[in-house]
């Protein structure tokens with residue numbers, strides 16, 4: 001596995017691979033890798049000849065300084081996981097390499113980012129779109145792989161690709177969970193034992209809410225009950241539960257059979273903010 005640390009190095013590597021007729025898969029991450037990330041690498045490996053993973057804790061997408069400072073960083077362990085999974089190149093730039101000048105680019109994703117993560121993490125998707133655009137420009141992959149755990153991020157990235165006419169395909173992979181249902185997340189490493197013990201409640205609440213939605217219970221009632229269940233657990237502070245159209249991400253007043261619904265939540269557990277979602281197919 002080739003380790004690349006400069007933008008020019010990534011450009012040269014991917015350009016050469018393209019010239020050689022290879023298909024390139026890109027897997028953008030922030031590191032502290034787990035089976036959810038490895039699934040993305042394996043999916044890319046199955047469909048592409050070159051798999052370029054990137055690890056960059058992108059400062060412009062953090063709206064909370066402590067969250068950025070405490071984000072888990074384990075570069076050696078990450079590299080050891082990537083190579084056997086089929087990764088052929090790893091791009092690990094410094095902040096200065098990615099942002100030679102302070103980032104000033106502004107994106108507007110309209111209604112897509114006025115809900116959920118966009119509403120609760122001001123500037124978050126601007127930072128995601130900035131760094132993802134840079135990675136797409138540098139690597140020019142044929143396909144880029146993202147996880148459905150970040151459902152809204154996938155929607156925003158698809159919009160970005162459409163708006164800027166990036167010549168690539170976005171592949172969304174399912175959420176990988178721990179045996180008890182907790183969605184794998186790099187931030188799970190920061191959970192202390194009491195927080196980890198109650199963390200499966202997030203998925204339990206979403207799963208129960210999904211059943212109610214399918215049964216035709218009004219979304220407002222499902223949302224209120226889910227929030228109340230979470231709030232009953234003293235170690236969990238819910239931030240939001242939203243029941244939305246899976247494509248537009250706009251809150252739903254009614255379940256419309258035939259239209260997919262996504263149920264999303266964010267919650268704080270002992271100082272760690274986690275998100276999760278489940279989808280009810282239309």
Ligand SMILES: Nc1ncnc2c1ncn2[C@@H]1O[C@H](COP(=O)(O)OP(=O)(O)OP(=O)(O)O)[C@@H](O)[C@H]1O
Nearest residue numbers: 029030031036146147149150175176184185186187
């Ligand atoms: N459990 C998971 N299943 C599938 N994909 C995942 C999972 N966790 C993360 N991903 C995907 O991996 C990519 C990189 O995500 P990232 O590095 O932020 O990891 P993360 O585990 O989501 O960390 P955190 O949520 O704590 O930032 C994203 O496309 C993300 O959606």
Ligand SMILES: CC(C)(CO)[C@@H](O)C(=O)[O-]
Nearest residue numbers: 028029030058128131150
């Ligand atoms: C896509 C991404 C790597 C951009 O920094 C990040 O938002 C993530 O890890 O999901």
Ligand code: BAL
Nearest residue numbers: 030061062124150153
């Ligand atoms: N996994 C999404 C990146 C973030 O939380 O900033």
